[in-house]
Amino acid sequence: MSRFVDLMLESARTRGADRGITTGEPKAPVRHTWAQVHERATRMAGALVAGGLARHGAVAVLAAEPVMIAPAVQAVWLSGGSVTMLHQPTPRTDLAEWAADTVRVLAMIDSKLVLLGSPFEAVAPVLDQHGVAYRLLSDLDEGDPLASPVEVDEDAPALLQLTSGSTADPKAVRITHGNLYSNLTAMAETAELDVENDIMVSWLPLFHDMGMVGFLTVPMTVGLELVKVTPVEFLTGPLLWADLISRYRGTITAAPNFAYALLGRRLSNVEDDSAYDLSSLRIALNGAEPIDEGAVASFVKQGSRFGMDPGCVFPAYGMAETTLAVSFAPLGTGLTLDHIDAELLEAENRAVPSPDSKRAFAVLGKPLPGLEARIVTETGEVRGDREVGEIQLRGEAVTPGYLTVNGPVPTQDDEGWLSTGDIGYTVDGQIVICGRQKDVIILAGRNIYPTDIERAAGSVEGVRAGNAVAVRLDAGSRRERFAVVVESRQAGDDEAERRIKKEVGARVFESVNARPSAVLVLPPGTLPKTPSGKLRRAAAGQQLAGGIAEEES
Structure with missing residues (x-):
């Protein structure tokens, strides 16, 4: 057995x-x-x-x-x-x-x-x-x-x-x-x-690994109390999430960036500070790399009004290829940001501390027991602390392979290492994620991370939160460049679109010292996403190629 x-x-x-x-x-x-x-x-x-x-x-x-x-x-x-x-x-x-x-x-x-x-x-x-x-x-x-x-x-x-x-x-x-x-x-x-005191509260879909493994298989296997609703029930009334935590004295929950931002916004409209009691919450896991500090800040600010401890924010790194979890931040520490020198990151692949820098990434904790991580260069050379490269993982939780339409495909090399495709570094053994290797934009020898572009674009008034995507164009060529595509409820209003495009270009230039070759403003629900709600950059580029080309011309 x-x-x-x-x-x-x-x-x-x-x-x-x-x-x-x-x-x-x-x-x-x-x-x-x-x-x-x-x-x-x-x-x-x-x-x-x-x-x-x-x-x-x-x-x-x-x-x-x-x-x-x-x-x-x-x-x-x-x-x-x-x-x-x-x-x-x-x-x-x-x-x-x-x-x-x-x-x-x-x-x-x-x-x-x-x-x-x-x-x-x-x-x-x-x-x-x-x-x-x-x-x-x-x-x-x-x-x-x-x-x-x-x-x-x-x-x-x-x-x-x-x-x-x-x-x-x-x-x-x-x-x-x-x-x-x-x-x-x-x-x-x-x-x-x-198992005596923890109560999980979740609305995550069960066809996604976080919902299926983290918030069904785990409580069912170890014997934890679980309150489980469907994504439809949450999206129909997001405050249900806070209500369930309050009524059932929930101690553990989890969600991606957009849900924490959404709950923060809805809680901000609740005038009665006694409407909910979130003081029981000890773990609010966020496993969406990179973690959106703006969404976390909104959630913490509003949650604190209802007794929530900011230390319950629980950054994590995970993927289906390791069953679910790779690393957890230390309990009770909340979100820790590592502020680094942007120029050295882009030009030299080094994460040098710079307390006054706006460039910051979430610290995601050490690998879980049974897993080990290392950072390697494109040629396989193992890098040291605060040196940026691809994250590789090894251990008992790592899948032996994929099933594909063309047959089985192994995931591990001869030494058991899994190449994640994630770019990052370590700080005293804790993992930090910068972005996906395939999404990094290379301009004049600089490595520009799309999340920096997307955060800048998302700060413009009228852009829907979490619905800005940086699209890499002519990747690997001397003509490599990028476009920015955003969703807005003001799409179709010529004057509003012109303002949004202008401000997006300015904010992006201010953030990464590079201008997008085009900015596209689209109505809500246009950008392609995964079933878990994450933006699909490559698919966006393919789907919107015609519109981007028109904007460039």
């Missing part, structure tokens, strides 16, 4: 009756203990095995309700299979296109079965048209309980996590039982999870 499944079973036996998951907020909250979730999972697992699910079989899940997803994924693991959370269609999705993409994903992971749950039963006819086998989650409850889990070893796949790349070709990170056990126990140790 894998250590991961052993831990999950032990937790269900020893703490399952006392700890559990609350779903259905805010309209119809209901709580199930982890013991009840496990009991349901054994019935589902019995139905899966009786239905022919083979050991190591890949099972895809398309559902939105956490109350159904929790026992379903546990059932797959009890059956010896692997889980893939499919990307979910939205009301705006072209179902024919979604179905074609889904069929490619199922072929890639060699899945013969989709588990279908609310509210996606309506896509069943689409799956029928493509010959995709599926079972309704509600029907699996009728199975006879599985007598004992199907045994698998540490190298067996547990989670095939779909990535959000900038290309049209799907890719899945193959996370093994050993990977999961290593990373979740390291996270529990470093975050000092307290």
Whole structure:
């Protein structure tokens, strides 16, 4: 039996009756203990095995309700299979296109079965048209309980996590039982999870690694209390997030930059300082590299009005290729910024401290137990403290490889190192992220990081927060340059657009000493994003190439 499944079973036996998951907020909250979730999972697992699910079989899940997803994924693991959370269609999705993409994903992971749950039963006819086998989650409850889990070893796949790349070709990170056990126990140790007192509150999507691993698998496996709502419920009323933390005395939560900025804005409109009580919060994890200090500052300022400790801000570095987490900042320290000399960073790839500099990056802590990090040059030379290069990682939590449409692809070199594609440096062993290697803009020998351009553009009045993107043009050539694309509710107003373009150009020049070759102002919802809400720079460049060319001319 894998250590991961052993831990999950032990937790269900020893703490399952006392700890559990609350779903259905805010309209119809209901709580199930982890013991009840496990009991349901054994019935589902019995139905899966009786239905022919083979050991190591890949099972895809398309559902939105956490109350159904929790026992379903546990059932797959009890059956010896692997889980893939499919990307979910939205009301705006072209179902024919979604179905074609889904069929490619199922072929890639060699899945013969989709588990279908609310509210996606309506896509069943689409799956029928493509010959995709599926079972309704509600029907699996009728199975006879599985007598004992199907045994698998540490190298067996547990989670095939779909990535959000900038290309049209799907890719899945193959996370093994050993990977999961290593990373979740390291996270529990470093975050000092307290099964007696900690309460997690989350709205993160379960098709994303932070939601699936961090805020479902971890609490279900170690036996933490969890309050789980869907992204739709949060986006419909963002203050629900603060309300749940208040009412349930939540101690741990997590979100990307945009959500903290959104909550900060909504809290600023609440006049009654006693409307919420956020004093119980000890960890507010932000794992979106690079962390937006403006979003954090807004969240801290407004959260403090409701009793929140600013030290609860918990910067982190993570990726699906390490199961989830790479590093956590020290508990209780809040956001620590490393101010450095911008010119030396751009010209010499050195992060020299400069307290008065506006250029600053978040310090993201030391690698978790079982992981090690190093910084290397393009030729593989290992760099020292405060020397900038590509981050490489090695350890038990690192995936052995990807599944792609062209077959398996290894992720590690002969010594076990994973090349992350992230550019950064270390400070006393703590990791600092500067940006993505493929996104760095090279002008006259200077390395310009797109996040600096985007922050400058985002400071202009009328630009939607978190919706400015720097697009690299003619990369690697002597004509390399960049454009800036922003979203604004004033798009279409000629006078407003001229002002925004002028101010964006000026702010960007002030920040990086280089002017964009073009500034494009577009309406909200135009910029391509990943399912987790991150901007896709390469896709933006491809999608908007025609408009950028017109602006340049």
